[in-house]
Amino acid sequence: MTTAGQQIMKNPATAAPVPGTTSAKTAGKTFQVLEFLLGREHFAIDLFDVREVVEYTPITQLPNTASCIKGIIDLRGEITTIVDLKDRLHIPIDASRKDEDGRFIVLDEKLTGVKTGILVDDVLAVSTFEEEDVDKTSTAGAEEDDAIVGIIKKRSKDRENEVSELIIWIDIRQAMSIMEKKK
Amino acid sequence: MSFIDDMKIGKKLIGGFVIVLLIMAMIAAYGYMSAQDAASRSKVMYETNLAAIDKMGLVSADFQQMRAEIYRYIYVPAARSAATTTIDGLKASIRANIDSYSNLDLTDKDKAALNSFETNYATFITEYDKTIKAADANDMKTVDAQLAAGSPLITSRTNAVAAYKEIIKLNQDNAAALNKASGDAAAAAALYMAILSIAGILIGIGVALYMARSITAPIEQVGKNLKELSNGHLGNRLKLSRKDEIGEMAAVMDQFSDDLQNNVIGTMKKIADGDLSTELKAKDIQDEITPALMTTTNSLRALVSEAGMLSKAAVAGQLSTRGNADKFKGGYREVIVGINQTLDGVVAPVNEAMRVSGEYAQGNFTARVDEKLNVQGDFVKFKEALNNVGIQVSKALTIINQQVGDLAASAEEANASVEEVSAGSAQVAKNASGVSVNAEKATQGVEQVQKAMEDLSRTIQDVATKSELVAKIVQDTTNYSREGMELARKTEQGMQGITKSSNDVNQIILEIKAQMDKISEIVNLITDLANQTNLLALNAAIEAARAGDAGRGFAVVATEVKSLAVESRASAERISEMIDNLQKQTLSAVDAVSAANTGVKEGSAALHETLTSFNNIVTSIDKISQNVSDVAAAAEEQAASVEEVTASVNEVGGLMQNTTREATDAAAASEESSAAIDQITKVVANVNTIVDKVTKEVSRFKC
Structure with missing residues (x-):
């Protein structure tokens, strides 16, 4: 399982720049992710890609940009581009949910070169998982440019029944690169 | 001592x-x-x-x-x-x-x-x-x-x-x-x-x-006692018990006082009271008081016996008896001589008076007291009185003779008048019986009128009784209406109380609502704080993770803070939910209170209407009462009128009866007058007889 996991891990690693894999490796058998909510589903991204989480502030829309570019904000004096991840990942937008209830996850500058944040519905937690909790095979139906790394099975005890919650682990670097290509 | x-x-x-x-x-x-x-x-x-x-x-x-x-x-x-x-x-x-x-x-x-x-x-x-x-x-x-x-x-x-x-x-x-x-x-x-x-x-x-x-x-x-004695106060005694010379002197003086008081003064007092029986003996030859006292007593005794003899003779009619003045001396002699002279002065006039009285007794009132008789003092009056008797009686007899003559003439005239009166009274008796018959017929008519009036009176009485009954019923109805009004008023007061209470409740509920709104605000604040805390915890966790092994401890703290923030938010949400529920209930309470208010207002309005209705009823009843009273008053007036008529008729009846009675009385009186006239006739005849006798008797006196 371990070898298989590592091999699978190599695929995105080759496609993506080094630091993410490096961090995964340094974690050994464990890795840390930031869990967040998009629509009704739980997603997770590598913790080392994250700079910080900030509250929603009004967004200034930019003309003549991709639909997934939400606009810009002034984050402590720095212009930060906000990407709507739901739009990017083609997740249907729930009309009842307002943008104002959401959060911005500000990404590490090393990823994109410009200061970028993603708009998510809610940020849930910083979690640590083991390698064996990740299922990378079940993403077979996805398209080529899919940024999904794998599915993390989060076990939690609910009235003595072991319930496993599925968290979609995405490679934010991939997602952002696609965005850059389109640009 | x-x-x-x-x-x-x-x-x-x-x-x-x-x-x-x-x-x-x-x-x-x-x-x-x-x-x-x-x-x-x-x-x-x-x-x-x-x-x-x-x-x-x-x-x-x-x-x-x-x-x-x-x-x-x-x-x-x-x-x-x-x-x-x-x-x-x-x-x-x-x-x-x-x-x-x-x-x-x-x-x-x-x-x-x-x-x-x-x-x-x-x-x-x-x-x-x-x-x-x-x-x-x-x-x-x-x-x-x-x-x-x-x-x-x-x-x-x-x-x-x-x-x-x-x-x-x-x-x-x-x-x-x-x-x-x-x-x-x-x-x-x-x-x-x-x-x-x-x-x-x-x-x-x-x-x-x-x-x-x-x-x-x-x-x-x-000395004091001697002074008393000299003043004639004999009652004092010294009564000294001592045996010296003064004691002896006092004893002698007391004895002297006793003697003087008991024997001398006692005897003198008896003489003064007319008791001459006292006999005293001289104490010795030199005693002067007792002999003097006894001489006085003897002189008085002789005088008394002489006076007694003269008075007995006078009582026995022996006017010629005289007292022996030679037996007495001084004042006593003058007494006896005086008595003798008195007897001489009285006897002569008395003898002359006896003679004149004898003449009067024989019917000779021309007799007079002898002018030659010498009389003095009261006897002058006596003589004149005796003469006066003769003069006055003669005068009276002359007048009597004259009067008797007049009386005889008057009696004749009376007899003639009486006969005329007798004829008149017979005519009166006849007329009176005619009046009596007519009056009885009138009385019968009056009785019929009375009967009709009584019937009318009874009918009016019925009307009055019924009016009273109606008035009573009306009164009861009025009372009930008043009670109803009173109840309605009380109910209205109750309603007002309820309105006030529900207003208070409304006020309180509104206050509660305001408090809850405040609580909601606070809860929102807490939620907000919990969210921010959550965010901070996340960032802390991120920083901790990025710090690697060094941040591991801090990561644990960040996780704890995050879980606390989550719990806070959950609690705040629960509170928020509860307050929402409460606010809903408060609103429904407000609705209920306002509904109650509406009900009370409606009830109040209905009560007002009820009150108005009761007032109308009372007004109507008052009018009815007024009308019934008018009817009763009218009936009473009628009754009064009927009574007046009845009274008048009764009066007429009474007058009729009086007329009848008087007519009867007149007839009776006429009969009585006839009888009286007969008696008068008899009396007049008697008078004539008496006049004849008197004339005969009077002619016997000389005057």
Whole structure:
């Protein structure tokens, strides 16, 4: 399982720049992710890609940009581009949910070169998982440019029944690169 | 002290003087004793002390001379024999004086001093002789030794001198003590004498005063009693129980008073009361009071018997009897003569009056009292009265004759008038019966009218009764309406209370709502804070993770903070939910209260309508009541009118009956008048008969 996991891990690693894999490796058998909510589903991204989480502030829309570019904000004096991840990942937008209830996850500058944040519905937690909790095979139906790394099975005890919650682990670097290509 | 009162006055005086003399003797005796006491002291002083001092003075002189003689003897050998003689004489003199002193009445101290002197004197003489012998032997050494200070001779001499000086001093002291005792005794004697003298004087004055009282007081009493007697007050008695001269005098005086009061004055009182039966005897030949009293009694007795005889004769009609004036003297004689003259003055007029009265008795009223008869005083009136009887009776008889004639004529006239009256009254009786018949018919008509009126009255009465019933019912209805109104008013008050309460509830609920809104705000704040905390915790976790192993501990803290933030948010959400529920319930409560208010308002409106309806009812009932009262009043007026009519008809009936009765009475009266007229006719006939008789009788008197 371990070898298989590592091999699978190599695929995105080759496609993506080094630091993410490096961090995964340094974690050994464990890795840390930031869990967040998009629509009704739980997603997770590598913790080392994250700079910080900030509250929603009004967004200034930019003309003549991709639909997934939400606009810009002034984050402590720095212009930060906000990407709507739901739009990017083609997740249907729930009309009842307002943008104002959401959060911005500000990404590490090393990823994109410009200061970028993603708009998510809610940020849930910083979690640590083991390698064996990740299922990378079940993403077979996805398209080529899919940024999904794998599915993390989060076990939690609910009235003595072991319930496993599925968290979609995405490679934010991939997602952002696609965005850059389109640009 | 009554024994003093019983003593004779002489004895009393002597006794008083004796008492005073005794007291004086006691004072004198005491004075004498004191003088004797003083004299004895003086004697002691003189005999003992003065003599002793005298003797000792001689001793002293001799002793001093002896003291000088020895020097003469020693240093003037030529005068030795003379000195020896002088010394022997001195020794003898001293011895004699000492002996005579020792024979005096000496005290122990005196004796002790004398012994001391004797002892020292003996030593002195011995040494003296020794010195003389030494001088004779020309042993000048011994002589000088003897004459030197501290030698037995000088010592014994000094002691002897001290001893007789002591004796003199003792005697002087004794004399001073005696002198002091004498002075004290004299002062005491003076004090006792003064006290005794004052006591004696006081007792003497007391005795004198008592004596004087014992003698003068009863004498004053006697004098007072004599004064009373002279004023005719015989009731007082002295009644002194004493047996001295004054007592005897008082007893005699009391006896005299008794005699005067009981015998003399008693008898005089009896005479004054007309009791002449008292017989008294003279006490002795010299008694003047009793014989004088008896003479008075006898004269009065004779006078009384003469007057009694005359009065008995007068009562028996023996007017010729006269009293014997020669038997009496003075005033008594004048009494009897006066009585005789009185009888003479009365008898003549009485005889003449008897004659005239006899004439009058025979019907001869022309008789008069003889003018020749000499009458005086009351008899003049008597005579005129008698004559007047004759004159007045004659005059009356003349008038009677005339009147009787007139009466006879009047009787005739009366007879004719009576007959006319009789005819008139028969006509009246006939008319009266006609009136009576008509009146009875009228009465029947009136009775029918009365019956009709009674029927009408009953009908009106019914109307009045029914009106009253209606009025009562109306009254009840009014009361019920009023009660209804009252209830409605109370209900309205209740409604108002409810409205007020529900307004209060509304107010309270609104306040609660405001509080809840505030709580909601706070909860929102908490939620917000929890969210921010959550965010901070996340960022902290991220930073911790990026820090690698170093941030591991911090990561744990961040996780904890995050979980707390989550819990806070959950709690805040729950509170928010609860408050939402509460607010919903509050709103429904507000709705309920406003619904209740609406209900109350509707109820209130309905009550107002009810009240108005009740008011209308009351107004209507009042109107009905008014109308019924009007009907009742009208009925009463009708009843009154009917009563008036009935009364009038009754009056007419009464008048009719009166008419009938009066008509009947008139008929009866007419009949009675007829009877009376018959009687009058009879009376007139009687009068005629009487007039005839009177005329006949009167003609018998001469006038």
